[in-house]
Amino acid sequence: MTNSVDRRALASQKRRRLTTAAARVLHRQGVERTTLADIAHEAGVPVGNVYYYFKTKDELVRAALAEHRARLDDLTGTLDRLPDPRERLKGLVTAWIAERDTAARHGSPVGTLATELGKRADGTLAAEAGAVLRRLLDWTAAQFRALRAPAPDDLALTLISACQGTTLLTHTLQAPALTTHEGERLLHWLETLGPADGNP
Template structure:
């Protein structure tokens, strides 16, 4: 694929991700995505035959973003700091999350209603976060690392949902700070 074609594909995926997050899958058309990406609608079909194909590309991109995000935490001094950095990512997005919800959670929730494979694909970004968090709690030496990882991700996602429901970014920020305090209680002395 040429550099220009790759750039178009990337613009389509980025535009689709933005619109799917903001409007949902059902309310987003390929024409909407093409317009935002500044790609003629006919060209979209060259890259993605269906909207579902484009949604799969967005999910793959989100999964890659999760991997890059957690890889970026590797330079932090320990698992507690890395877990706090994870929670802080939602604090950094608090205004967007309070308006549209979590980019991963909203898409997962919408696609989870389906039974055509996209529901399983939609779980991959969250599963990546969860699996990584389990490994961090294991490294921290915690008993029940999976339960703790589920508690952490549930607290983040629940706070994101409430922040979006109440349109209150500070709610999310406050909960992230509480999660930092909770993580500190898990550090062995």
């Protein structure tokens, strides 16, 4: 019984390593340039193990998107512990700024995948990537709603579009300072919004 439990635990750990590796490699290289061997090497497992857990590259892409969704949930879950929705939003921007060097090298983890997958005839995986960004938009809108700000969905779109657009420029121009500059502007903008009671 113990051996069976140990085997299941080891299998779960190996699958987790492969999923984490897939998220990293796909972010760096994109879907088309990534092989299952690349992911096996990143995870430090024999390539045959990849086929045991994931039969196709698309399954790995789906696992990588689940990893990005889990990381987003971890971040927003941590921010949700802050009592003030304005501080939660500022925390989101600050976390985004902290990733500026990675953004300059590889772009947005989900945004780049969504763009690449969106060019496929079958839009299933693109829709799943879009759902991760939709999750972020919904969380952001909820914070503006908690602030009693007018048009919270529009404000969320403004904030996330600014982050995603700046990440694209940061990557294209290899200029992390762009993210720092835009991040500081967004933090100032969040400060200028009316207080949580909705009064200007």
